[in-house]
Amino acid sequence: MANSHQLKRVDFIFRNENDWEKVLSTTIKKKPQELINALISSELKGRGGAGFPTGLKWKLTAESKEKQKYVICNADEGEPGTFKDREILSRVPYKVLTAMAICGYITGANKGYIYLRGEYKFLLPELNKVIDEFSYYCKEINLDFNIEIFMGSGAYICGEETALMESMEGKRGEPRNKPPFPTQAGYMGKPTVINNVETLVHSFTIFKYGAKKFYDLGVQYSRGTKLFSVSGDTPKPGIYELELGMSLQDFVYEFGDGDTKAVQVGGASGFLVPRKKFKDAAIGFKGKLTGISLPTGGSMMLFNSSRSMFNVLDNYLEFFREESCGQCTPCRVGCQQLLLGIKAVKRGEKPASYLDKLLRLTETMQYTAKCGLGQSVANSFSSIVANFREEMIY
Amino acid sequence: MDPIQTLVKNLADKHGRSRESVLPILQGVVEQEKFLSERSMIEIAREIDIPAADVYGTATFYSFLETKPAGKFIIRVCKTITCAMKGKNQVLFAIQEMLKINLGETTPDKQFTLLETNCLGWCHKAPAMLINDEIYTELTPEKVREILTSHMKANANH
Ligand code: SF4
Ligand code: FES
Numbered sequence: 001m002a003n004s005h006q007l008k009r010v011d012f013i014f015r016n017e018n019d020w021e022k023v024l025s026t027t028i029k030k031k032p033q034e035l036i037n038a039l040i041s042s043e044l045k046g047r048g049g050a051g052f053p054t055g056l057k058w059k060l061t062a063e064s065k066e067k068q069k070y071v072i073c074n075a076d077e078g079e080p081g082t083f084k085d086r087e088i089l090s091r092v093p094y095k096v097l098t099a100m101a102i103c104g105y106i107t108g109a110n111k112g113y114i115y116l117r118g119e120y121k122f123l124l125p126e127l128n129k130v131i132d133e134f135s136y137y138c139k140e141i142n143l144d145f146n147i148e149i150f151m152g153s154g155a156y157i158c159g160e161e162t163a164l165m166e167s168m169e170g171k172r173g174e175p176r177n178k179p180p181f182p183t184q185a186g187y188m189g190k191p192t193v194i195n196n197v198e199t200l201v202h203s204f205t206i207f208k209y210g211a212k213k214f215y216d217l218g219v220q221y222s223r224g225t226k227l228f229s230v231s232g233d234t235p236k237p238g239i240y241e242l243e244l245g246m247s248l249q250d251f252v253y254e255f256g257d258g259d260t261k262a263v264q265v266g267g268a269s270g271f272l273v274p275r276k277k278f279k280d281a282a283i284g285f286k287g288k289l290t291g292i293s294l295p296t297g298g299s300m301m302l303f304n305s306s307r308s309m310f311n312v313l314d315n316y317l318e319f320f321r322e323e324s325c326g327q328c329t330p331c332r333v334g335c336q337q338l339l340l341g342i343k344a345v346k347r348g349e350k351p352a353s354y355l356d357k358l359l360r361l362t363e364t365m366q367y368t369a370k371c372g373l374g375q376s377v378a379n380s381f382s383s384i385v386a387n388f389r390e391e392m393i394y
Numbered sequence: 395m396d397p398i399q400t401l402v403k404n405l406a407d408k409h410g411r412s413r414e415s416v417l418p419i420l421q422g423v424v425e426q427e428k429f430l431s432e433r434s435m436i437e438i439a440r441e442i443d444i445p446a447a448d449v450y451g452t453a454t455f456y457s458f459l460e461t462k463p464a465g466k467f468i469i470r471v472c473k474t475i476t477c478a479m480k481g482k483n484q485v486l487f488a489i490q491e492m493l494k495i496n497l498g499e500t501t502p503d504k505q506f507t508l509l510e511t512n513c514l515g516w517c518h519k520a521p522a523m524l525i526n527d528e529i530y531t532e533l534t535p536e537k538v539r540e541i542l543t544s545h546m547k548a549n550a551n552h
Contacts, residue, residue: 154458170416
């Protein structure tokens with residue numbers, strides 16, 4: 001039962017491992033197929049939010065016959081309430097680089113990029129130093145793998161993998177149509193593995209300690225650990241590595257301030273869970289957890305009873321309206337209309353039933369918007385409106 | 395060659411002249427000039443040999459690539475949820491009062507530009523702001539006044 005699962009702190013990600021050289025040199029002595037199998041059997045899923053099986057992604061890229069391939073580390077962390085990737089890049093960057101190089105070895109890519117968000121530019125000097133040291137070692141062991149940093153310039157949508165590639169190609173960061181997927185045609189039209197920073201670090205753990213170690217943590221369909229960025233009304237804001245599958249109840253018990261009325265799981269594009277549902281909600285990937293299961297990029301925002309959920313929704317919508325790339329109408333117009341709509345209801349210019357119209361609009365966006373941004377606006381909108389309808393009106 | 399031409403040429407020498415170099419070049423110009431003038435975008439278009447409209451279209455997509463003149467220090471105060479909950483408005487008022495400008499404006503001496511921005515990734519230490527690339531967290535009106543004062547002083551000494 002999900003709600004009897006205790007909160008378990010783990011220390012893999014930030015554990016200081018000063019043997020990355022050894023991990024790298026011994027791992028690349030194994031057969032690519034063997035390593036892919038390990039990754040698959042660990043059941044590691046992407047930690048950026050979407051949760052695609054990492055082993056499968058690498059396998060698909062490895063199978064492509066193209067000569068030129070790329071590995072991209074997505075460090076364009078922009079989901080409101082998320083700050084884990086920055087912490088990884090400043091505390092254990094060599095783990096990220098090692099994982100990228102191993103991925104290059106497995107898939108046949110000799111070029112890696114870290115797409116770093118503009119807001120984190122201050123990390124650049126330190127990161128470049130680590131990369132230099134790393135390349136030096138790669139040369140020593142005759143591994144042909146080269147890593148470069150590509151700086152973003154302040155656009156949330158560039159965290160979407162195809163938008164990120166457009167941006168790297170010197171264009172507006174507008175999401176592409178899928179298929180083709182990046183594993184077939186990614187950066188510069190070439191097969192590309194693109195992984196979130198945290199995902200790469202987990203693969204480091206798997207290569208070092210074996211798939212079983214990882215698999216044994218977590219629950220069915222949600223294996224391993226996850227970094228959670230905890231913020232809002234909490235006495236303990238910060239970053240925590242926890243086993244997947246915990247109940248929200250346990251989470252709030254540990255991190256709440258005694259007066260938690262709701263938790264936003266997964267950032268502005270995630271879901272709001274009100275107090276009465278804490279018991280039934282488990283944190284893990286969509287799947288067979290009991291009750292509600294909440295996939296998450298790791299952002300956990302707590303709100304206590306002093307907060308107006310109208311203000312929260314208003315702030316989220318403002319965010320989406322600004323960050324929508326504007327390429328498709330449901331999202332571009334939808335975000336604006338939702339924002340205008342809730343304000344009109346609040347001011348009494350529209351009746352409360354107008355909220356239902358807006359809910360239908362979010363449904364339309366969910367089905368017709370081109371990428372995750374427009375599709376996921378419905379998550380926070382409907383979960384906030386459904387659970388705090390009064391606060392939207394009065 | 396005038397300074398803009400030289401700057402763009404040097405950046406193109408460094409980053410290359412293919413389409414993939416557009417962002418690094420734009421970033422390089424902003425770093426130097428604080429914003430992208432029409433002139434500089436046309437120069438980039440010429441150097442890389444793509445339509446100026448494409449350069450403009452790309453530049454305007456990114457919030458850190460200013461296309462309006464900006465001050466030496468660009469202040470970006472986070473306005474996303476946690477910062478909003480933890481006193482971003484008070485911080486903003488303190489800055490406006492001290493610099494005597496509104497959001498979106500630049501001080502007459504061209505030293506400071508005040509902007510808002512979306513989540514900076516420091517929500518556990520909200521409220522947060524960037525001044526150029528430098529991050530400042532757990533802000534209070536007092537703290538902000540100190541930070542600005544030290545920037546003004548450092549500047550006067552130059
Ligand atoms: S859903 Fe929004 S962000 Fe995504 S492509 Fe459409 S307009 Fe752009
Ligand atoms: S909400 Fe301001 S830094 Fe995240």
